[in-house]
Amino acid sequence: xxxxxxSPQFLSIQEGENLTVYCNSxxxxxxxxxxxxxxxxxPVLLVTVVTGGEVKKLKRLTFQFGDARKDSSLHxxxxxxxxxxxYLCAGARAxxxxxxxxxxxxxxx
Amino acid sequence: GAVVSQHxxxxxxxxxxxVKIECRSLDFQATTMFWYRQFPKQSLMLMATSNEGSKATYxxxxxxxxxxxxxxxxxxxxxxxxxxxxxxxxxxxxSARDMVVGVSTQYFGPGTRLLVL
Numbered sequence: 072x073x074x075x076x077x078s079p080q081f082l083s084i085q086e087g088e089n090l091t092v093y094c095n096s097x098x099x100x101x102x103x104x105x106x107x108x109x110x111x112x113x114p115v116l117l118v119t120v121v122t123g124g125e126v127k128k129l130k131r132l133t134f135q136f137g138d139a140r141k142d143s144s145l146h147x148x149x150x151x152x153x154x155x156x157x158y159l160c161a162g163a164r165a166x167x168x169x170x171x172x173x174x175x176x177x178x179x180x
Numbered sequence: 181g182a183v184v185s186q187h188x189x190x191x192x193x194x195x196x197x198x199v200k201i202e203c204r205s206l207d208f209q210a211t212t213m214f215w216y217r218q219f220p221k222q223s224l225m226l227m228a229t230s231n232e233g234s235k236a237t238y239x240x241x242x243x244x245x246x247x248x249x250x251x252x253x254x255x256x257x258x259x260x261x262x263x264x265x266x267x268x269x270x271x272x273x274x275s276a277r278d279m280v281v282g283v284s285t286q287y288f289g290p291g292t293r294l295l296v297l
Binding site: 101102104106111112113114115116119121157159161163166167168170171172173175 | 287
């Protein structure tokens with residue numbers, strides 16, 4: 072069983088603060104995806120990282136894939152209320168994805 | 181990005197009836213689709229993997245006779261909740277797997293809210 076541990080589970084911060092969400096596993100993944108889900112909607116793909124050590128930026132969001140392709144992080148700079156949602160990481164291996172338990176982020180104005 | 185649609189977006193039914201949910205990949209072909217169930221403020225719970233042209237693979241604890249899955253084409257998978265009961269009320273989400281240059285990515289539908297009275 073490939074486990075993907077995501078932390079923290081819940082995060083409540085003030086607008087303007089920075090935050091980091093982590094996904095860790097003992098398994099090596101061929102790629103890793105980050106999704107954001109708002110209440111009542113399906114998860115929306117934010118980014119896919121493939122290469123060990125890869126860093127991708129999406130406006131105020133920075134995604135990093137670990138050198139060994141076992142872990143990943145999502146860093147948000149100057150969080151805004153619109154960033155509120157459930158963030159999910161998913162590691163893909165042999166065509167199958169393993170999802171983390173999610174991080175519920177609340178950004179207060 | 182790839183688009184996945186789901187229909188209906190919400191449904192209310194009486195206990196004992198059956199409900200069919202459709203999942204379509206709109207701009208790519210998906211040999212594999214997935215069905216998830218999600219409870220409030222929780223992550224996704226994989227119910228089954230839907231394989232085009234073959235039987236679905238169900239996760240442990242998921243009743244295959246209750247949650248019927250059909251994947252008759254490369255763009256359509258259906259989930260039928262048979263003899264629905266109030267405890268089946270939930271948010272059901274499908275996803276379709278797209279393979280591009282060897283990279284596997286799941287794209288999700290918008291979800292279906294099921295309420296069984």
